[in-house]
Amino acid sequence: MNVARAEWFKLWRKRRIYILAGLYWVIAPILILVVARIIFGNVGGSFVNEEGIVDATMQELTSPFGLARLLLVGPGYMSPTFYIVCVTLIAALLIGDERSQNMWKTVLVVQPNRVAVLTGKVIVAMLALGVLLFGAALAGGLFGAVGTLFLPTAVGGGAWGELLGLFLLQWAFLLAPVLLAFLLIFVVRSGVLGVVMVLFLPSFLEAIYSVLSTIAQLQPLNRINAVFQALRLKNAWDALPQYFFTANLYAPSRAPAQSLASTFGAELGADFGSELGPMAGLLGTGITLPHAALVMLAYSALFGALLYLTFLRRDVD
């Protein structure tokens, strides 16, 4: 608790946390409302809205529920995602700063219990991410309510319980990247390098898979794809993307994309019903939440074990 209290104290004295919160809670909803108002002003009274499609879109995206949902979904589709940016910046503050400011030699004497130090830092990182996420849900609701003053939206409606559940799940899933960020920043002994690695390493490894996968399917048989075929690993190899870090990490935030896509594309909804078919891969919704939860739990356990082992054993410069 001492470590968590101290780190919480430190966290809120760094400007970057306010910038992240400002971007997520204020700038993003305001921009969405401004863009929505411009779109509504341009096409709200035109033939486009004859069947009320613009009004429906506004309700889906900028009502209190819609805006809160958009603040969950949107960050998951950025590149790199806003979630991973938050994770790395907070990790860089909590772990990277100790290195860059040469503070380990002080911190680990003042609080020699290294398990407590690391656990406190992880708790504070998760608390900060929780504040950011649930603050976004609240901000979405508040700004959405403001939007009803100048947009054709209504305050009521929306499955808030389900949405908050997705926020909660997304927050819990962020434990794995937090542990990964702590691990990489501590291992490479550099906040900047660690941040870059967290942002790009998982996607880089997944891109290598795609390249290898393509090569393995080349015809005629060559030395590389022959190895895969000889080892009879094709099924496991094909199933690998189901266990990719990024694909599973953002499953909760991307889950509502399915209903959004159905809403905006009546034909799409009619064709696929609740299944989006080829759109699932594009939207990243082909992975179920229970599956993603298990995968992220495994990643968390792996990264957590590596992090604690490294942190407890390594000498401090």
Next chain:
Amino acid sequence: MNAITATNLTKRYGRTDAVSNVGFEIASGEIVGFVGPNGAGKTTTLRMLAGLIRPTQGRAAILGKPVPGAVLGEVGTMIEEPSFYPYMTGKQNLQHAAALHGGVPPQRIGETLEFVKLENAAEKKVRAYSQGMRQRLALARSLLWHPKVLLLDEPTNGLDPTGIAEFRESLKQVAATGATVLISSHILAEVEKIVDRVLAIDKGALRFDGTLSQLIAQAGGQHVRYSVRAQDGPALMQALRDMGYEPVEAGADGALVDVPQAEASDLVFRLASAGVRVTSATPSAENLESAYLRLVGVDGKPS
């Protein structure tokens, strides 16, 4: 019970021994100087005592309990360059350390800031602090929880003479409370003004453990060099030669002369008995630095 115990501490990096079989004991309340040239192994030893690095061999204990461990909560440290979170004020840095340690009453932060005379700069961001202010803030931080043991590594580095003198006075006040202090420095003139005992380390090995006078004696200080002045210079020279002392330097009204330790206290009396009117007789200060240099050799090689 010893406040600090190092038993055969060894730290090996690759094939190089940064510290090799260093062992010593420091009793509660002692102020001990840890001297040696840069790269001698002082900081590595202190880091092992502070639990920051693990010894390759041997063990360290503070207040009888093994390090690293919870006993480090009784220790205050300043290891090398003082470091802080620059985006926080001096007071906030102390608040952070107090929260991290736990059990520090809020008023203690004000007390320590006042003790190191930083109360007027408490609300300034640390990035705006001078080197001297950072050193004092580091001392304040190390004192927050009334530590029983202080490990100070080159605490006066980068301070001007006034800062050094102020720091020394602060340290004396801390020592007066009964805290055990192990202070490392390569500025030996500084250490000798504070310490009761000296540990001398060179090339990772402990070369000496004892009091300053023992170090001087071991380093070959069998003679005391006196600067003697008299009203009649030639008479002084003659008397010294009659007593069997050959002056190292001779002037119009005085001389420098090496006198055996055993005869030093009688020098003035014997000169007066010989009819020399001595106006002053001052033993030149055989200090820690000269004794240490004799111990290890000017070039760092053992003499």
